[in-house]
Amino acid sequence: xxxxxxxxxxxxxxRPREGRLVxxxxxxxxxxxxxxxxxxxxxxxxxxVLVPGSQLLVYPLLWVLVPGDDAPVVPPVQRPTA
Numbered sequence: 539x540x541x542x543x544x545x546x547x548x549x550x551x552x553r554p555r556e557g558r559l560v561x562x563x564x565x566x567x568x569x570x571x572x573x574x575x576x577x578x579x580x581x582x583x584x585x586x587v588l589v590p591g592s593q594l595l596v597y598p599l600l601w602v603l604v605p606g607d608d609a610p611v612v613p614p615v616q617r618p619t620a
Contacts, residue, residue, distance in 0.1 A: 543605040561601040
């Protein structure tokens, strides 16, 4: 899990402490791509209407995988190559 958190954090995808409504996933995506959080939330709701249920699986998954901006990111363990 730490490797996934480290990868997302390196790419600038974190859930911000400010601007969260539920888990901060939409706010984090908006910050990463330079969009307004409300535009991302509206897109999320629009896709929920068009493809019901898919976002209810994706959002909790991203909530777990995307680190918060206040969470310490532990770098993955480097294994020596033979």
